[in-house]
Amino acid sequence: MKLDIIKKHVFKGNKLIRLTLIEFNLLRLLVDKAGEILTRTAILDCIWGYTSYRYIDTRVVDVYVHRLRSKLEQDLSAPNLILTIRGEGYKFQNVKN
Numbered sequence: 219m220k221l222d223i224i225k226k227h228v229f230k231g232n233k234l235i236r237l238t239l240i241e242f243n244l245l246r247l248l249v250d251k252a253g254e255i256l257t258r259t260a261i262l263d264c265i266w267g268y269t270s271y272r273y274i275d276t277r278v279v280d281v282y283v284h285r286l287r288s289k290l291e292q293d294l295s296a297p298n299l300i301l302t303i304r305g306e307g308y309k310f311q312n313v314k315n
Contacts, residue, residue: 219290219299221249228290235289240265244282245290248300248310257307283308 220229226242228235237245247264248256256264258276263269270276283300291297301309 221246230290237286237289240282241286241289245286248308249312252310252312255303255306255309261308279308 221227222229223246226237226239228237228242228245243265244261247261258279259270261279262276265282266278283302287294287297287300290299299311301311303309
């Protein structure tokens, strides 16, 4: 996978993957922090610009992670790029094939 930060494009191999601006920003955050666990609250703050104290507010993060996975992962039932860390948040894992 290749990210073009200037044009806000993502390529998987030679194929352009169409992402919304929020999806791109979320992916960039995850990639920039690859290997680190990011809580839903931290992601919400970085991408949407506010801190939530209610669980329901952080569910929007789950929706966007699912959208990203559906566009980037080969197998949604066994993701290998964007991992869920149960009880903590999400982590991007750079996998070399």
